[in-house]
Amino acid sequence: MPNIVSSIASIDSFNQQVYAAIDKKNKNIKINASNLTFITPLGMVSLVLAIQNLNKFMDVHLDLNGCQNVSYLERLNFFKNLPPNILRDYHLEEFELRNRNDTSSILLEILPLKTEEDVECMTDSIFKIFTQNNLSKKIANNIMNITTELGTNILHHSEGNGYVTIQLYKTTNKIRIGIADDGVGIIQKFKTKANSSVAQHEILRKAFMVNESTRESSGGMGLNNMRINSFADSFKSTRLLLKTGNNIYDILSRDIHIFKTTSTYPGTYYDFCIEVA
């Protein structure tokens, strides 16, 4: 697993292996994280989802021997969100007994999104990160709109498990958000039977570029509004990548392109990198 969680493409490559193993009905699997050197927020939540799903079907061994990032993973609550049996070979007490510095001003640890209260907790964290770093309230509002829209979509539409983690990188003034679920995916939610990547692309374009919701009610500004907030004038730059269906999409301020065609597996994965100042 060399740096497999540093980019959405590498995360996708890893997920393909995960779901291939599930399809093949393997009895056990070893995930070698010993040379893991860098992990993004989306990489973190994707790993949690992958391990949880593998654990449903086979014996999972997570190899962390020699991994340079164990303390960082522990600090982000990575191990806290894994099934307990995964950690039977490890003794993480030394990390749990450490005095933790308060990092709530720069990050939100991996948070499961199971209830409305979890979305509200995420919202509180976002405003804390922005106010404590003297960043614009406008930017905080934009980020809050993005994450609450996606968070409530996970609760009400995904039919799966979802997680979020957020980190502010002060040296580069970038905020990275990883938010993902292992549910039915956006394409399925828009009730399509299309299989070709071109058709799926058009469905995604409609979802992101037009005011439309899967809900019967007249409400729901949905993904279009999320896109608008992602490219607010208050941001210096935005890179937004999405994996759903059988494509990775590059979502732009006025369009949505296919970044890479891959294969279909459950879930929706958002990778945000926003330069805020």
Place this chain on the structure above:
Amino acid sequence: MIIINAVSLCPELISNKHLISRIKVAPIKEEIIKIISHADTNTVFYYDFKDVQAINSSGVDELVSKVIKHLCEYEKDKYLYFINLNNQDHEHAYNIETTLHGTKLAIVEKDANGKANFIGDISDTHSKILDQVYLLKMTTARDIADLLNKQPNLISTHLNSLYKQRLVKRVEEPLIEGGRQFVYKSIF
């Protein structure tokens, strides 16, 4: 004047005063619309946002857009304005402005100094006319036309549009010389 505090209307549904979940905010909206429906004609309501911690696009859609649409489509001569839109941690005015952009909806905010701010989808022309109405508190299309050096018929059309958006009040008054005219008033 009936005061509506959007947050306190349904405290059992809003535990920490975030208005970010459509499922939580929609019932509040229904309750507010019920209160509006049962009120007398010419009632002016206001939302006090001092206790609102966060409101996102879904919350604005339910609590602002849909309530304004209800006022415009189903209620005669009932009005709504906002106070305390910005606090230490939140800039609700910016969020509402962003969400209302492109919707043809707008709201009036009464700021801490009693001044009117117009938020949402408002053209430059409408903004200039609204500034005059709220400065003068009570005026006619002819008066504004003279101030802005425009044709009275054109200003009358704009004022009618602003009245339909519930951004100004309108009453009909007889003229001394016979006939009637519309008089436009600020809603606070």
